[in-house]
Amino acid sequence: xxxxxxxxxxxxxxxxxxxxxxxVGIKAVGDPVELGALYAEQGADELxxxxxxxxxxxxxxxxxxxxxxxxxxxxxxxxxxxISTIQDAEALLNAGADKVSINSSAVRNPQLxxxxxxxxxxxxxxxxxxxxxxxxxxxxxxxxxxxxxDKELFSWAKEAEDRxxxxxxxxxxxxxxxxxxxxxxxxxxxxxxLKIPIIASGxxxxxxxxxxxxxxxxxxxxxxxxxxxxKEIAIPDLKSFLNGKDIAVRL
Amino acid sequence: xxxxxxxYNAGNIESVNNALNRLGVTAEITADxxxxxDADKVIFPGVGEASTTMAYLKEHQLDVLIKNLKQPVLGIxxxxxxxxxxxxxxxxxxxxxxxxxxxxxxxxPGQEFIxxxxxxxxxxxxxxxxxxxxxxxxxxxxxxxxxxxxxxxPDTAAVCxxxxxxxxxxxxxxxxxxxxxxxxxxxxxxxxxxxxxSL
Numbered sequence: 001x002x003x004x005x006x007x008x009x010x011x012x013x014x015x016x017x018x019x020x021x022x023x024v025g026i027k028a029v030g031d032p033v034e035l036g037a038l039y040a041e042q043g044a045d046e047l048x049x050x051x052x053x054x055x056x057x058x059x060x061x062x063x064x065x066x067x068x069x070x071x072x073x074x075x076x077x078x079x080x081x082x083i084s085t086i087q088d089a090e091a092l093l094n095a096g097a098d099k100v101s102i103n104s105s106a107v108r109n110p111q112l113x114x115x116x117x118x119x120x121x122x123x124x125x126x127x128x129x130x131x132x133x134x135x136x137x138x139x140x141x142x143x144x145x146x147x148x149x150d151k152e153l154f155s156w157a158k159e160a161e162d163r164x165x166x167x168x169x170x171x172x173x174x175x176x177x178x179x180x181x182x183x184x185x186x187x188x189x190x191x192x193x194l195k196i197p198i199i200a201s202g203x204x205x206x207x208x209x210x211x212x213x214x215x216x217x218x219x220x221x222x223x224x225x226x227x228x229x230x231k232e233i234a235i236p237d238l239k240s241f242l243n244g245k246d247i248a249v250r251l
Numbered sequence: 252x253x254x255x256x257x258x259y260n261a262g263n264i265e266s267v268n269n270a271l272n273r274l275g276v277t278a279e280i281t282a283d284x285x286x287x288x289d290a291d292k293v294i295f296p297g298v299g300e301a302s303t304t305m306a307y308l309k310e311h312q313l314d315v316l317i318k319n320l321k322q323p324v325l326g327i328x329x330x331x332x333x334x335x336x337x338x339x340x341x342x343x344x345x346x347x348x349x350x351x352x353x354x355x356x357x358x359x360p361g362q363e364f365i366x367x368x369x370x371x372x373x374x375x376x377x378x379x380x381x382x383x384x385x386x387x388x389x390x391x392x393x394x395x396x397x398x399x400x401x402x403x404x405p406d407t408a409a410v411c412x413x414x415x416x417x418x419x420x421x422x423x424x425x426x427x428x429x430x431x432x433x434x435x436x437x438x439x440x441x442x443x444x445x446x447x448x449s450l
Contacts, residue, residue, distance in 0.1 A: 001374065001375065001412070002370065002372055002373070002374045002413055003372060003373045003374065003392060005372050005373070040437065045372065045373055046372075070265065070266065070269055071269050071272065071273075072273075074270065074273065074434075074435065074436075074437045074440070074441070075394070075435060075437055076394055076396075076432075076435045093263065094265070096263070096265050096266060096269065098263065098266070098396075098435065121298060121299055121300060122369065122398070123298070123369050123371065123396045123397070123398075124298075166369055166371070167371065191364060192364050193364070194364065194367075195358075195363045195364060195367055195368060196367055196368070196369070197367045197369070197371050197372070198367075220367060220371070220372065221372070250373040250392040
């Protein structure tokens, strides 16, 4: 049976792991390769590395880091952050990334999804969507949740699928950093609309939250950062807990 | 031991090389027909689209070369699919090493929002046979990413169930293939690669 995936996310700045609370107020927590390898050893099903470096020098550092990750880590990993052209994506894929995620650049230039799917295959393309509930309208935001756009969450997710996304990574900005659980209602609505897998992100605070996201939220994968980085939840404990709740996981 | 990874227009060939390096094995990534013919073991990886990849293989005469190899050959993912007789992806005749056909996953109406395509993630394999899918790997999880599958047939060496049972691995004579990615499947995948290397 296809297992539900547990995906730790590592935010990278200048080659180091960081995690922001609501994406603001960043604090360094470690070496990405070391941390990634540790998570893989503990049973993480995939890893996501998000480059939040803005500078050109930082981008080059990230490509070198991706090469190192690909050499050391024996599970699939997605990289994202600042990818706005086919060439950016290609450099990361050639460096050994299994998938790339695009976010703001896809909102600004939706054709990028088509182009990436055509060039590399749909399975390489993860479309990440950060959205926030403004007066009962789920609005897509860009620049780490700071800028609302004119796009609506569900229609944008559907459009991304139609354009060739292989997966959707949905982060609720209302839930991110709260540790009060995932946006299960919205996730379930999205799951019922899309034929591609959905990675849920934002709000994980305890092990029950993962049970909820896989049952109520109908998600295919659950992504979290700080609860893993700060060792609040150990991946082996989470997996055996889920297994005890009859959720298919890889033990 | 001289291991060659066939270089062609497919994505992520380096991943297989990285996995072999982690096992302490070195391989050469090459498109040179002489080097491929002379290798002890050949790995035919692949991520991409079937019809364009077949066209590329034909253009570079790699199709005839691969079919006629006598040493152990391991196809991975698209590599496995291209070793079959026909693929629905771009409706293309493939290498025909295995008689099985490649089909698109088609969930029953109403199931398409539950069983998602691509089949992406870790799934368990069973009904193992052959030399590289050794019995201790039965029911273990391996990593899949694909929208097309190889039907179950006489050469099926491992079965996985998703939407319908399909060939997670194939084996016939000196040809071995996996739909999943052993290079991304942690210890289980490493064992399979080790088994292949030790053939």
